Amino acid sequence: MWGFRALRARAGHTAGVPYAMPQNYIPIFVFLLVAFAVAAGTLLVATIVRPRNPEKVKGMAYECGIEVQEGSRKRYTVRFYIVAILFVIFDVETIFLFPWAVQFKQLGAYGFVEMIVFLGILVLGYLWVWKKGALEWI
Amino acid sequence: MSALTFLIVALIKIAITLGVLLTVVAYTVWLERKVVGRMQNRWGPSRVGPFGLLQPLADGIKFLLKEDLTPPYVEKNIYLLAPGLALIMALTSIALVPIGPVIHLFGISTPVQITGVVDAAGQPSDINVGLLIVLGITSLGVYGIALAGWSSNSKYSLLGSLRASAQMVSYEVSLGLSLVGVLLMSSTLSLSGIVHAQQSTWFGVIPQWFLFRGQFVAFFIYMIAAFAETNRIPFDLPEAETELVAGYHTEYSAMKFAMFFMAEYANMVTVACIASVMFLGGWTGPTISFLPLAVQAFLPLVWFTAKIFFFLFLYIWIRGTLPRFRYDQLMAFGWKFLFPLALANVIVTAFFVAWRA
Amino acid sequence: MHQFLFIVFAVFCAGGAINLLVQRKTINSALSLIVVMGSLAMIYLLLGAEFVAVVQVIIYAGAIMVLYIFVIMLLNAGDEEASKGSNVAKYFGIPGLFIGGIIGIGVLLKHRPNDTPLKLGALYGPADQVGMLLFTKYLLAFEVTSVLVLIAIMGAVVLARRSDS
Numbered sequence: 001m002w003g004f005r006a007l008r009a010r011a012g013h014t015a016g017v018p019y020a021m022p023q024n025y026i027p028i029f030v031f032l033l034v035a036f037a038v039a040a041g042t043l044l045v046a047t048i049v050r051p052r053n054p055e056k057v058k059g060m061a062y063e064c065g066i067e068v069q070e071g072s073r074k075r076y077t078v079r080f081y082i083v084a085i086l087f088v089i090f091d092v093e094t095i096f097l098f099p100w101a102v103q104f105k106q107l108g109a110y111g112f113v114e115m116i117v118f119l120g121i122l123v124l125g126y127l128w129v130w131k132k133g134a135l136e137w138i
Numbered sequence: 139m140s141a142l143t144f145l146i147v148a149l150i151k152i153a154i155t156l157g158v159l160l161t162v163v164a165y166t167v168w169l170e171r172k173v174v175g176r177m178q179n180r181w182g183p184s185r186v187g188p189f190g191l192l193q194p195l196a197d198g199i200k201f202l203l204k205e206d207l208t209p210p211y212v213e214k215n216i217y218l219l220a221p222g223l224a225l226i227m228a229l230t231s232i233a234l235v236p237i238g239p240v241i242h243l244f245g246i247s248t249p250v251q252i253t254g255v256v257d258a259a260g261q262p263s264d265i266n267v268g269l270l271i272v273l274g275i276t277s278l279g280v281y282g283i284a285l286a287g288w289s290s291n292s293k294y295s296l297l298g299s300l301r302a303s304a305q306m307v308s309y310e311v312s313l314g315l316s317l318v319g320v321l322l323m324s325s326t327l328s329l330s331g332i333v334h335a336q337q338s339t340w341f342g343v344i345p346q347w348f349l350f351r352g353q354f355v356a357f358f359i360y361m362i363a364a365f366a367e368t369n370r371i372p373f374d375l376p377e378a379e380t381e382l383v384a385g386y387h388t389e390y391s392a393m394k395f396a397m398f399f400m401a402e403y404a405n406m407v408t409v410a411c412i413a414s415v416m417f418l419g420g421w422t423g424p425t426i427s428f429l430p431l432a433v434q435a436f437l438p439l440v441w442f443t444a445k446i447f448f449f450l451f452l453y454i455w456i457r458g459t460l461p462r463f464r465y466d467q468l469m470a471f472g473w474k475f476l477f478p479l480a481l482a483n484v485i486v487t488a489f490f491v492a493w494r495a
Numbered sequence: 496m497h498q499f500l501f502i503v504f505a506v507f508c509a510g511g512a513i514n515l516l517v518q519r520k521t522i523n524s525a526l527s528l529i530v531v532m533g534s535l536a537m538i539y540l541l542l543g544a545e546f547v548a549v550v551q552v553i554i555y556a557g558a559i560m561v562l563y564i565f566v567i568m569l570l571n572a573g574d575e576e577a578s579k580g581s582n583v584a585k586y587f588g589i590p591g592l593f594i595g596g597i598i599g600i601g602v603l604l605k606h607r608p609n610d611t612p613l614k615l616g617a618l619y620g621p622a623d624q625v626g627m628l629l630f631t632k633y634l635l636a637f638e639v640t641s642v643l644v645l646i647a648i649m650g651a652v653v654l655a656r657r658s659d660s
Contacts, residue, residue, distance in 0.1 A: 023255065025253070026145075027252045027253050028233050028271070030149065031156075031233040031252060035225070035230055039221075039226055040222070043394070046392060046393040047206070049202055050205055051205050054207065060209070062294065062388050073571040076296075077569075078569070080300050081655060083308055084565040085651040086473070086648075087308060087561070087562075088558045088559055088562055089647055091314070091553070091554060094314040096629075096637070097484065098318065098327065098622060099546065099622045099626030099630075100629075101321035101322045101488075102321055102325055102326060102622050103325075103623050103627050104325070104488060105325050106627065107630055111488075111492075112488055112489065114630055114637070115485075117638055119485065119641075122644060122645065124645065125644070125648040126477075126478075129648060130474070135470065135473045135474055137466035216522065265545070266621045267545050267549050267621070267622055270622070271552075274549050274552040274553045274557060277553055277556075277558065277561075280561055281561075284564050285564070287568070288567070288568050299568070300568060300569075303561065303564075303565070307558075307561060326623075327622050
């Protein structure tokens with residue numbers, strides 16, 4: 001296990017280098033502002049030039065030509081909820097893979113075993129979910 | 139480089155990139171109509187200008203001049219926010235993409251990448267976690283669709299947006315996992331770093347793109363997940379017109395509808411950019427030494443454009459070929475096939491990388 | 496510049512949090528929470544913790560809040576109803592808040608950080624540093640996380656299935 005200890009000792013040294021938010025991030029914010037201006041600008045131009053004559057019928061919700069039967073605010077199937085919660089869980093798992101993948105060449109075989117253990121436990125959960133039928137869409 | 143020059147250079151790059159991107163988006167629509175038309179033995183747009191080339195312009199004017207209905211029963215603020223959110227998130231990802239190598243113009247050297255800078259030693263660098271930021275922006279794109287459907291207060295819109303967001307989140311996991319294999323080989327999350335890792339060749343001919351270095355399964359997974367992310371055929375269930383009218387944008391008209399439309403095509407371009415950066419070596423490509431140097435400087439941009447065009451054509455080709463999935467098939471395919479396959483790809487790649495080291 | 500950005504995002508963050516509490520409509524509260532998460536990510540970024548910032552966006556703003564929005568869309572519960580206020584809140588909550596605030600300020604004053612503030616970004620920032628720490632020094636915590644996630648999977652499926660039948 002001395003190899004692992006050496007890795008561990010080195011981990012403390014790679015960090016601690018002064019590292020503030022680099023200036024490369026600023027263009028992203030500028031881009032967001034410009035994109036916002038483009039979107040808002042087109043909408044603004046459209047409000048100036050477009051015609052406007054609303055009618056009662058034009059304002060009704062589209063329901064294949066018939067009059068609106070009931071509101072849309074109802075309860076819908078729980079399946080969508082299961083999908084969303086599975087997504088959150090497996091997204092967390094995926095996020096852990098990114099720093100591991102970037103550092104994998106330094107971690108070597110240790111990293112491989114570590115991740116196999118981590119993924120093994122999660123694959124168990126995945127198989128259990130499958131067996132329980134939560135992945136079926138009925 | 140002083141702060142002011144940095145800002146001016148960034149603004150110029152943003153203006154050019156955004157202009158090119160919006161033009162590409164407009165002409166992708168034209169290309170799609172033209173190619174699908176020819177596949178179905180029709181002409182496609184042919185009246186406005188030569189080969190219908192002015193069609194996107196005509197469409198744009200029409201979108202501007204149409205009446206923009208805001209139905210009285212919608213949640214006004216969120217109804218207005220949704221298309222803007224969808225479009226802004228779709229456009230912003232391009233800021234992270236390395237489009238070309240460092241160029242030298244008017245005594246300033248800068249990479250053809252909005253977030254790229256050149257350090258004191260002349261080495262180009264960009265954001266360390268660029269890939270993750272692209273994934274983050276993609277994951278925020280879901281809100282545009284979810285909020286559009288919810289605020290419209292119409293049954294078709296709500297069902298369409300529920301379907302769309304459930305589908306997008308389901309395939310987002312596989313999308314992320316398919317990229318991990320590449321990261322294992324590149325050891326960096328910086329997109330320009332990933333391009334640099336693919337620059338060399340075997341025997342001076344075959345490029346060392348990650349696609350050819352064993353990541354073809356990942357590429358396959360990425361492409362399928364990307365099709366689902368962008369809600370394109372065969373995964374266009376959110377807008378399945380036979381069941382849901384127009385899905386989440388049923389209640390939208392005029393420019394707001396056009397913004398959703400542009401967001402979809404901008405997302406296609408982004409996905410194509412990331413695919414070519416991750417798997418096809420980005421702007422790298424063979425150098426053609428007999429051309430004059432001034433022309434050679436533009437070659438990387440030509441290669442990158444060619445790769446993007448290839449992916450856009452693939453989108454259109456598949457749209458002209460495949461029918462639509464059924465919703466349960468879509469979910470089963472994503473969770474029971476694509477996800478385990480992506481996980482297996484990560485483990486196998488890790489094994490080979492560890493073995494070789 | 497950093498200080499200016501910090502103030503901007505801190506104001507966004509606090510304003511979003513207050514708006515979250517004030518709003519009656521659930522969807523507006525959820526959107527405010529997204530703003531809070533986003534501004535927190537920006538503050539992490541200003542500290543140089545770019546990996547944590549991006550993870551904050553992907554997981555909190557991009558995944559967990561999607562779940563919230565889903566619940567709002569699926570349940571379509573009406574607007575929040577104002578209650579008359581509970582006695583527990585009146586007799587224990589407000590004094591508790593007061594005492595907690597005093598203790599918090601006291602602790603902050605006693606363990607005041609050094610006069611030389613921490614250099615911005617002197618912490619572990621990039622993904623490779625985080626990875627190295629996570630897979631060596633904090634390995635046990637990382638492996639235990641998988642068990643935690645496993646329990647979360649089981650809990651979610653069990654709860655959702657029961658309500659279904």
